[in-house]
Amino acid sequence: MEYGFHQRAGRSGEVRPVRSRRKGATRAMINLTENATAEFRRLMSEKGLDQAVVRIGVESGGCSGLQYNMDFDESVGETDEVFDQAGGLRVVCQKDQLAYLDGLNVDFSKKLMGGGFRFENPNAAKSCGCGTSFRI
Numbered sequence: 001m002e003y004g005f006h007q008r009a010g011r012s013g014e015v016r017p018v019r020s021r022r023k024g025a026t027r028a029m030i031n032l033t034e035n036a037t038a039e040f041r042r043l044m045s046e047k048g049l050d051q052a053v054v055r056i057g058v059e060s061g062g063c064s065g066l067q068y069n070m071d072f073d074e075s076v077g078e079t080d081e082v083f084d085q086a087g088g089l090r091v092v093c094q095k096d097q098l099a100y101l102d103g104l105n106v107d108f109s110k111k112l113m114g115g116g117f118r119f120e121n122p123n124a125a126k127s128c129g130c131g132t133s134f135r136i
């Protein structure tokens with residue numbers, strides 16, 4: 001299997017390559033920061049889901065029209081796209097949602113005010129103040 005390489009921001013903001021499962025540099029991507037990866041790993045371990053994948057999607061709702069949803073899943077279907085992350089963590093989303101999620105970066109902050117998962121979506125024309133809903 002050949003691998004394409006894509007750019008990903010590291011801990012200090014440097015850009016480093018991430019291996020994808022498909023050929024070509026135009027592959028859609030979803031990226032997790034090291035903080036987000038660590039938090040997902042912690043939650044998975046706490047729930048006994050060490051082999052699960054992180055499923056990210058969108059649904060109608062929120063103040064801007066669409067909102068993100070995340071969950072753990074133990075299976076990957078034919079209609080899913082898989083994104084391998086550092087440390088072996090895998091993120092999946094349904095292929096029909098890639099138009100909304102292509103280029104999405106997910107971060108995690110432990111701040112008391114405004115902490116939690118944060119989404120940076122280059123496809124969003126508008127995002128709400130809470131950062132969990134957006135409009136294309």
